[in-house]
Amino acid sequence: MSKHAIVSQILPFSCVDGPGSRLVIFLQGCNYQCKNCHNPHTISLCDACGDCVEHCPEQALTLMASQDALSYDIALQGAVVKEKSHIVWNSSLCSQCDTCLAVCPKKSTPKTSNYTIEQMLEVISSQRHFIDGITVSGGEASLQLPFVIELFKAIKSSEHLSHLNCMIDTNGSLPPTGWHKLLPFLDGAMVDLKAWQQDTHHYITGRDNHPVFKSIELLAQHHKLYEVRLLHIPGITDYDVEINALATYLQQLPSDTRVKLNAFHHHGVGQVASTWPQCTQADIEALASQLTQRGVSNIALPALYI
Ligand code: SF4
Ligand code: SF4
Incomplete structure (x- = not known):
């Protein structure tokens, strides 16, 4: 039987989810509980309680x-x-x-759709002349790893689709065994490093960041680390107070890895995060400047601010 995925949204065209123009598939379900999640209804799978x-x-x-x-x-x-x-x-x-x-009391949505590999290939095929590649995102895309592997494999072996590159947007929690299964079909990954210190990362996401560092290092070793993403929340994330350690870490990554700075805003976030300060252009430029002064290059700034 064909593998299927639970999909919350398909964006036929995006230019901010990886290189060039891309079709983006948002998979439902996440293993983090980020206080600052902008799409909290993508976190859980619907359990058909019927409340909605x-x-x-x-x-x-x-x-x-x-x-x-x-x-x-x-x-x-x-x-x-x-x-x-x-x-x-x-x-x-x-x-x-x-x-x-x-x-919905469970951070879910009834508006998901199930796609088989064949159905997803049809959607991608209909866009193939307009895009450079596809990105699987979430939620956390790696939670539906068997589907992602089969989809990327099918794209790579398709006569009509093999020109498309296949990328994943991830929170970096996938263990090395999972990455090794995906690597042969993966062109690149965008990884969120949500905080430098363990305590800060745990406070924001509910999970440790050791697996994230492991994922970043593994992807870098295999030349599949397209981008490390830092979401700056002034006074909450610790990039500025840990700037020396962070800069040293980023500098030793492959020189073609982008360091993408993102600015926190309140859209869609829950009660706690809505009291946190939003990140201004000046906050981002100050962080970028501190990283640049310490030798970090290839920094990408947000396209939009608050
Ligand atoms: S989406 Fe509706 S049915 Fe599903 S868990 Fe939420 S309230 Fe219950
Ligand atoms: S988004 Fe659609 S399914 Fe949900 S409550 Fe509104 S009309 Fe109903």
């Missing part, structure tokens, strides 16, 4: 038993059915008001 159904103003959501859900899908020709849950989302009725996201 009655709040939908368009009656686009239905809670059903599996057998019923299948018939309903056939009748509607296009409604999306969850394999392991009983929520049916009728995208043709949905007005994208996002009420279901606001009421």
